[in-house]
Amino acid sequence: xxxxxNKVANSPLVNIDLxxxxxxxxxxxxxxxxxxxxxxxxxxxxxxxxxxNHDWSIYQDAYIALNCSTKAILPGWAYLxxxxxxxxxxxxVSVGTIDQLNEALxxxxxxxxxxxxxxxxxxxxxxxxxxxxxxxxxxxxxxxxLPKVNSLMYGEACSTVPLYKKPK
Numbered sequence: 001x002x003x004x005x006n007k008v009a010n011s012p013l014v015n016i017d018l019x020x021x022x023x024x025x026x027x028x029x030x031x032x033x034x035x036x037x038x039x040x041x042x043x044x045x046x047x048x049x050x051x052x053n054h055d056w057s058i059y060q061d062a063y064i065a066l067n068c069s070t071k072a073i074l075p076g077w078a079y080l081x082x083x084x085x086x087x088x089x090x091x092x093v094s095v096g097t098i099d100q101l102n103e104a105l106x107x108x109x110x111x112x113x114x115x116x117x118x119x120x121x122x123x124x125x126x127x128x129x130x131x132x133x134x135x136x137x138x139x140x141x142x143x144x145x146l147p148k149v150n151s152l153m154y155g156e157a158c159s160t161v162p163l164y165k166k167p168k
Contacts, residue, residue, distance in 0.1 A: 019129035065101040106137035
């Protein structure tokens, strides 16, 4: 019987699995409507008092999405005092939904990647994942990789979808 050789492991293909960039930690939403009069009107003095008396420690080491569930018209600064209270506790704060929070976290990771290791390489972006990888992370990664790679594919090594091949 001959030895089994893993051709994929010995190939020049470089795999990128965006799931590996998923920042572990709990995600929490904070609805600013809880501090608005009738859920609609920001009364500055009461708003500041409510924020001051809130237990911010419950957000320790969490990723926070700030939003407003009502149709309130908020001043541009409304989320800023909340952010100042969260700063000592939260890992990251953004405005929007949990999905938008995950997009922001992935954007930060993808933009900080050192792409030198992918110069003139054949790269596969892994497609399947068990964690929530937003589509925007894939498109941003493709945009960043195109100037670097020799070829770019999507999927698994056994069945890739070609995306790009550098012209000769």
